[in-house]
Amino acid sequence: MTSADAASIGFAIFNHVPTLPIEIPDGGFTITAKTSEGRRVTFYFGPYLTGGPPRFIDIQYHDATITVPDAGGSPTPVFDMLTIAEGGRHPYDSRKVDVSQKPSIVVLLLDNPADTA
DSSP: HOOOOOOOHHHHHHHHHHOOOOOOOOOOOOEEEEOOOOEEEEEEESSSSSTOOOOEEEEEEEOOEEEEHHHHHHHEEEEEEEEEOOEEEEEEBBBGGGGGGSOOOOOOSOOOHHHHO
C-alpha cells in the first residue's frame, strides 16, 4: 500500500515508498525478508518477559561473506552499518573498524531514551 494509506491506519512511515504494515503479536516473532538479489535479513521482535510485548528487535544480515565466531563459537556473518544522529552525523560507522569489531547482530531497544537518561 502507499505510505499515506499506512499512515491513515495508524502506522509510522519512513520515506514515501510502498509500505507493508504488520501488526507484531506479543511473544517472540521473526520477520524474514529477501531482496531480488537474494540478500536475506531477519528482524526478531523479542519480549523481556515470556509472552510479553516486544521490547527489542534483533536485526541480522545473513549473506555477508565475512564471519566471526558467535557467543557459542559458531560462525556468524558480520556486516557494515552506520548510525545517523542529529544533523546527519554518523556516531558509529562499522566500515571504519576491524572485522572483529563489526556487528553480527544489531539490537534496537524499543524503550523511550528519555526514560533511561
